[in-house]
Amino acid sequence: MSFVWTPALSVGVDSIDAQHRELFGRANALLLAVGGNREEQEILRTLAFLGNYVVGHFGDEELLMRETGYPGLALHLSLHTQLDEQFSSLRTRYSRRGLDARFARDVRAKVCDWLVEHVQGTDRARGEWLSARGLSQHALGAPSPP
Ligand SMILES: [Fe+2]
Numbered sequence: 001m002s003f004v005w006t007p008a009l010s011v012g013v014d015s016i017d018a019q020h021r022e023l024f025g026r027a028n029a030l031l032l033a034v035g036g037n038r039e040e041q042e043i044l045r046t047l048a049f050l051g052n053y054v055v056g057h058f059g060d061e062e063l064l065m066r067e068t069g070y071p072g073l074a075l076h077l078s079l080h081t082q083l084d085e086q087f088s089s090l091r092t093r094y095s096r097r098g099l100d101a102r103f104a105r106d107v108r109a110k111v112c113d114w115l116v117e118h119v120q121g122t123d124r125a126r127g128e129w130l131s132a133r134g135l136s137q138h139a140l141g142a143p144s145p146p
Contacts, residue, residue, distance in 0.1 A: 003024060009120060012124075016123070020123075024115070027115060029050075058083075068133075072122075083111070
């Protein structure tokens with residue numbers, strides 16, 4: 001089953017939605033590589049491709065929350081850390097044991113399903129908070145609101 005971003009997953013901030021679309025595309029490429037039993041090089045490449053994007057994306061979300069004074073920052077950061085840890089433990093496991101059924105299952109549950117839930121729940125709640133304050137289109141790096 002493919003894993004794609006749809007407008008129903010919008011969190012109300014255009015720049016973050018665009019990043020989520022890219023993120024889901026990369027997660028989908030990883031699922032396809034793992035599910036299709038592709039060559040090790042391709043799986044490693046898709047793992048790194050997704051992992052690198054996640055780092056930049058979380059950095060931008062964190063900057064947005066700091067700049068706008070979002071009160072849910074600490075909880076949100078702890079959830080980002082959770083994905084970082086799950087992702088790095090999957091990478092370690094793959095390098096030790098390679099591709100097995102459990103790895104494929106965990107990529108779906110611990111990375112892909114996690115991302116959908118996070119976007120639908122935590123990211124959307126932040127979107128509502130920003131929107132209520134007219135901050136939805138806050139440009140990263142712009143001066144903080146008064
Ligand atoms: Fe997030």
